[in-house]
Amino acid sequence: MKRTKISDIFAAPALDTTVDVMGWVRTRRGNKYVQFVALNDGSTIRNLQIVFDMSRFSDEQLKPVTTGSSIHVRGKLVESQGKGQSVEVQAEELTIFGTADETYPLQKKGHTLEFLREKAHLRPRTNTFGAVLRVRSALAFAIHKFFQDKGFFYLNTPLITASDCEGAGAMFQVTTLPLNDLPRTDDGAVDYSRDFFGKPTALTVSGQLEGELGATALGAIYTFGPTFRAENSNTPRHLSEFWMIEPEMAFYDITDNMDLAEEFVKYCIRYALDTCRDDIEFLAEHYDKELIGRLEGVLKQDFVRLTYTEGVEILEKSGRKFEFPVHWGTDLQSEHERYLVEEHFKRPVILTDYPKDIKAFYMKQNPDGRTVRAMDVLFPTIGEIIGGSEREADYGKLLQRIEELDIPMKDMWWYLDTRRFGTVPHSGFGLGFERLVLFVTGMTNIRDVIPFPRTPNNAEF
Ligand code: 4AD
Ligand code: MG
Helix, strand or coil, rough: CCCHHHHHHHCCCCCCCCCEEEEEEEEEEEEEEEEEEEEECCCCCCCCEEECCCCCCCHHHHHHCCCCEEEEEEEEEEEECCEEEEEEEEEEEEEEECCCCCCCCCCCCCCCCCHHHHHCCHHHHHHHHHHHHHHHHHHHHHHHHHHHHHHEEECCCCCCCCCCCCCCCCCCCCCCCCCCCEEEECCCCCCHHHHHCCCCECCCCCEEEEEEEEHHHCEEEEEEEEEECCCCCCCCCCCCCCEEEEEEEECCCHHHHHHHHHHHHHHHHHHHHCCCCCHHHHHHHHCCCHHHHHHHHHHHHHCCCEEEHHHHHHHCCCCCCCCCCCCCCCHHHHHHHHHHHHHHHHHCCCEEEEHHCCCCCCCCCCCCCEEEEEEEECCCCCCEEEEEEEECCCCCHHHHHHHHCCCCHHHHHHHHHHHHHCCEEEEEEEEEHHHHHHHHHHHCCHHHCCCCCEEECCCCC
16 A cells, blocks of 8 residues: 555655555544544654545545544645644545444543553554554664674574573473373372473573573674563562563673673663654653653763672661661662662662672672672662673582582583583673663553563453
8 A cells, every 4th residue: 555654744744745644543623614633653653634624525424533443544745724733634535444433442542551551452552652662662673783783693592491590480381281180100290201392391581591502602692582480579660571682792701791781771772862752752741751861861971880788788878768678688679779779879870799699590609709790780760670790600610509509400401511611701681671661761660661561460462
């Protein structure tokens, strides 16, 4: 079909030419002489005004043109007479693709985000979700561009796996065994040799371990794919299915890793500000007046770098009463992370050298015997946006940690081979894609930055 995108019209209006616009009607108003339709085609937050001269159209023709209906208008693009828009289309021909009666749920503006979550199949047609989804798409492109321009290779790691990278045990099992009639071994255990893969498998919580195989061959790789966590966390920052970007680099120490992480997130934010200005301005106006200032603030400042131990000291001395008390050895909660970022330093913080007992087995052990070379990047409004580390490159130390934590060797032999054969210092991190989209859009609930959120008790659509 010959279609003129509304975004192209606004970008470079070819006045006095004929255009063919197709989209969904947001509103129609007017009188018996003239009718105005606000048309949106998803290409931009901006609606195009269509003017129907009622000496050329009948009431019957316009009647089905209601909120939510889909139409094709051929007409002339002209400078607008009215205020509120620069150009408009004088309709010459009207085709109706599909009507939408009064049961269309998005009749008026101003629905709550909670209401729209229940209408997630239609919410992309709202201004807010159109904006969020366009920003999300731009950020995904920025991520590929950043790494491709740096010579990183895009590596696809498996979604079905037998190893629990983060060791948290929060995995979704994948099985084709009949759950109401499980095959058993002689001692009564489930007989996984009869399962599809001949052993227990689950959806991945991270592509990192396979990413390390790629990095120690190609030099530098990144993954960008879905990850799954079966934690029962009902928070505005956790999803059961989320997307993660995991770069992994040979010959990088923790400082190189921090430099890359900082450059990377700043690049993504800059890219969104440069390419999605209309959408971000819309979101700022409607949801978060401080959004653009906050985004630009992050770009201007160097991130603070300090150790977990120093961070905990600041929290302890703060005199603040936290919901979760904090002392050396505890995992930080988002209230602690946000205190450091929003109140103490007033800029993003990279916290390093966490206690080894609260971090995963693969992190490089420090000489002090109690901390590991971890790094978490903490952001205003979000808390942890990136988690990463320098990896333990020493075969003996890694093996010892795997044994200490009772991780089954049948899952780890291939990973250990990277340290047995040509081991190198290497590092990497994981950026939670939805947390980045949250930060850039100013939304406050992670369910509102992914088209179809999966959370405990919710797998609708
Ligand atoms: O800190 P995490 O668990 O680190 C890893 O998975 C490492 N394997 C990454 C690496 O070094 N390659 O997760 C990384 C990031 C977090 O900082 C957070 O932004 C996001 O993933 N994340 C989640 N996002 C949404 N919902 C969840 N349930 C998330 N869990 C982690
Ligand atoms: Mg983490």
